[in-house]
Amino acid sequence: MTKKILIKLPIIALIFSLALCLFACGGKNPQQPENDRDFVSELKLDMTSESLKQEVTVSKFVDGDTTHFIVPSNVVAEGVLQARYLAINTPESTGKIEEWGKAASKFTKEILSNATNILIESDDNKWNLDSTGGRYLVWVWYKTSEDGDYRNLNLEILQNGYAFASNSGQNRYGDICLEAIAQARKNKLHVYSDEKDPDFYYGEAIELTLKELRLHVVDYVGLKVAFEGNVIRNHANTIYLEDFDEETGLYFGISVYLGYNLNGEGLEIVNAGNRSRIVGTVQYYEAGETYQVSGLQYRAIKPNDPSNIKLIKTGVEPGNPLFTVDNLLNGKVTLVVNEETGEKKVMKNCEAMMSTSVKIEGLYVKSTRVSDTGTNKYMILTCEQDGKTITIKSEVFYNEDGSINYNIFKEQTIDVLGIVDYYSGSYQLRIFSEDDVRIH
Numbered sequence: 001m002t003k004k005i006l007i008k009l010p011i012i013a014l015i016f017s018l019a020l021c022l023f024a025c026g027g028k029n030p031q032q033p034e035n036d037r038d039f040v041s042e043l044k045l046d047m048t049s050e051s052l053k054q055e056v057t058v059s060k061f062v063d064g065d066t067t068h069f070i071v072p073s074n075v076v077a078e079g080v081l082q083a084r085y086l087a088i089n090t091p092e093s094t095g096k097i098e099e100w101g102k103a104a105s106k107f108t109k110e111i112l113s114n115a116t117n118i119l120i121e122s123d124d125n126k127w128n129l130d131s132t133g134g135r136y137l138v139w140v141w142y143k144t145s146e147d148g149d150y151r152n153l154n155l156e157i158l159q160n161g162y163a164f165a166s167n168s169g170q171n172r173y174g175d176i177c178l179e180a181i182a183q184a185r186k187n188k189l190h191v192y193s194d195e196k197d198p199d200f201y202y203g204e205a206i207e208l209t210l211k212e213l214r215l216h217v218v219d220y221v222g223l224k225v226a227f228e229g230n231v232i233r234n235h236a237n238t239i240y241l242e243d244f245d246e247e248t249g250l251y252f253g254i255s256v257y258l259g260y261n262l263n264g265e266g267l268e269i270v271n272a273g274n275r276s277r278i279v280g281t282v283q284y285y286e287a288g289e290t291y292q293v294s295g296l297q298y299r300a301i302k303p304n305d306p307s308n309i310k311l312i313k314t315g316v317e318p319g320n321p322l323f324t325v326d327n328l329l330n331g332k333v334t335l336v337v338n339e340e341t342g343e344k345k346v347m348k349n350c351e352a353m354m355s356t357s358v359k360i361e362g363l364y365v366k367s368t369r370v371s372d373t374g375t376n377k378y379m380i381l382t383c384e385q386d387g388k389t390i391t392i393k394s395e396v397f398y399n400e401d402g403s404i405n406y407n408i409f410k411e412q413t414i415d416v417l418g419i420v421d422y423y424s425g426s427y428q429l430r431i432f433s434e435d436d437v438r439i440h
Contacts, residue, residue, distance in 0.1 A: 036187070039159050039180045043173060045121070045141050045150040051172065052122040056081070058112055060246040064090030064104030064162060066135065067112065068247075069120060075127065076136075082247075084135040085154045086123055087177045088163035091191060094247065095339065097207035097227075100190050102199040104162040111153060115142035119150060123171050131342035139173070155180055161189025201226060203306025205279050210243040213282070214252040214354065215337050215345070217291045220282040225293065226306070227278055229253065232318040232357050233419060234272045235432050238292075240419050241278065242356040244319060248335060250349075251319050253356035253420075256280065257294040262309075266298030269311045277310040290354070290422050318357035320417055323349070325360060325388040328420070329427060350427035353420050360385065360429070361415040362440075363392075368410045370396060381409055383416075391428040393421060394436075413440040 047053065056069035065085040073079055090108075093101035112118060121139040122128060128137050141150040157163045158177055161184035168177040185192045201207060205226035213220060213227060229241030232253075237260070242253035256278060258270065269276050280293040298308050323331075331349040336342065363383040371378045381392040397405045415438040418429030431437060 036183060037179075039176050039183075040151050040156045041149075043152050043155055043176055045119070045152070050125045052125065052127060053119055055117065055119050057118065061105070061109045061112070062247045063093045064088075064101065064108050064157065066094075066247065067108065067140070069118070071120075081120070081127075081138075082135040083120060083138045083140065084130045085157070086137050086139055086171055087154050087166060087168040087173065088157050089166035090157065090163040094209055094245070095212040097200065097209065099197040099200045100162060103190065103197060104157065107157065107160065107162050108153065111156070112140075112142060115144060116146055116148075117143040117150075132336045132339070132344070133342060134336065159184060161185075161187070161192050164191060201277075201306045203279065205307070209245075209252075210241065210254060211245045211248075211252040213254060214352065215335060217254075217282065221284055221291070222282065224279065224281050224295075228275060228312055229278065230316040230318070231270055231272050231274050231276055233432065234270065239270050239272070240355050240357075241276070242319060248333065250333065251321065251353055251356040253354065255288075255290065255292045255355050256296065257285070257292050258296060259294060262296060262298055265300055266296075266309065269298060269309050270296075273316060274314050275312040275316045277312055279307055279309055288422075289424070318417070320357045320359040322359045322361070325363070325383075325385040325390045328353075328358060328360070329388065329390065348427075350420055354422060354427075356420055357417065358420055358429070359415070359417050360390070363390070363414050363416060365409045365412050365414060368406055368408070370404060370406065377404075379404075379406075379408075383414075391426070392416060392418065392431060393423065393428055394431045395433065397434065408434075409437065409439070414438060415440070 054071055054075055056071055058067060059070045059080050060068040062068065065088050067083050069081045069083055070079060071081045075081060090104035091098035091101035093105045119141040121141060123137060130137050140153040142153055143150055155173065155177060159180040165181050168174060168181060188194065196202065203226065205224040207226050210227055210229050213225060229243045231239050232242055233240040237258045239256045239258060240253060241256060242251045244251050278293060278296065281295040282291060282293055285292045296309050299305055328350050332346055333349055333352055334344050334346050337345045363385050365381050365383050367382045369380050371380050377396045379394040379396050381394060383390050383392055397408045399405045416429060416431060417436045418431045421428050421430035
């Protein structure tokens with residue numbers, strides 16, 4: 001009996017080793033059905049078809065189904081085509097954060113970042129706009145080597161379960177798209193699975209971006225939200241966060257009132273220069289005439305609690321985009337506020353960039369005064385640039401003897417690094433120290 005067992009053991013070990021080798025060397029996962037197909041390899045690009053085709057390079061990655069491509073001016077006059085992928089709808093990662101949204105965005109970015117060639121194709125014989133009127137509906141093809149075949153990224157996203165259907169059967173590759181969706185659903189991949197997305201926080205808060213919060217802040221008043229942002233200022237129990245939006249090229253931000261609930265490690269998480277995940281409740285701050293987030297918490301004994309604030313990384317800096325007074329106060333931007341309907345909203349730059357960092361150069365300080373609210377004192381600078389006036393609200397600066405230095409910037413020409421602020425019916429800049437000002 002013993003001898004038989006000893007003889008069988010090497011045989012069993014050999015079989016087990018061969019199985020491991022087969023799996024590691026590209027054999028089919030035994031958990032996957034044998035008849036699974038690679039639809040992406042089956043679909044070939046027909047360069048002779050009537051559809052329009054254009055080789056491109058990436059300008060900006062936005063999310064899983066939206067990318068900005070650099071194109072010749074005869075395709076788009078501005079030289080950048082904002083592409084919305086045909087036949088797919090990946091979960092959100094630029095507005096409300098949805099399960100598998102970040103994963104889908106990462107999937108698209110990694111593939112195109114490693115591509116040797118990228119080509120976009122129209123669905124018919126012209127470049128067609130989507131419902132927003134600003135993005136073009138395209139098929140995206142890529143190669144991983146110069147002599148390789150083009151692969152269809154739209155189809156690959158569907159095949160891997162990173163997107164839901166979006167008029168998938170009503171286009172030139174409709175049949176194979178529907179087959180890929182059916183297979184992904186059968187295999188319960190990603191958006192069709194019962195698994196939890198490791199990049200999604202399953203807390204009671206609404207996951208969103210700072211852009212989504214800023215554009216729809218009224219809708220979130222009284223609700224608990226969670227978002228990421230770069231902490232650019234920390235002053236008097238209030239922090240300012242901003243986040244850059246690839247699609248619009250703008251920063252979006254908000255102020256967060258810390259109160260006195262945080263201490264120790266919790267306060268370190270929200271230091272200026274950190275990128276942090278914030279969880280709190282949106283409220284309208286009457287005294288400041290603006291919206292803010294409050295009610296933050298950090299429980300060190302449960303560092304992975306979805307309701308906790310969280311440190312993402314350190315070493316971030318304010319964007320400080322350069323503006324003129326006229327462009328900041330009067331310049332306008334058109335933003336899509338509803339992806340499904342294509343609804344747009346025209347906002348002044350200052351309104352869209354509330355609570356974010358900006359830089360303005362060559363401001364002439366016409367006058368200075370001190371505003372005393374009874375509980376706080378502020379220095380108010382009235383500044384001018386090319387005939388346009390802007391107010392700067394600053395901390396009070398003192399002389400060595402303790403008296404207020406009313407003339408520290410008066411009749412000087414200065415460059416300012418400030419935060420876009422709002423008070424008493426108008427937009428202004430907020431600065432916090434002499435380091436925010438450079439005198440010419």
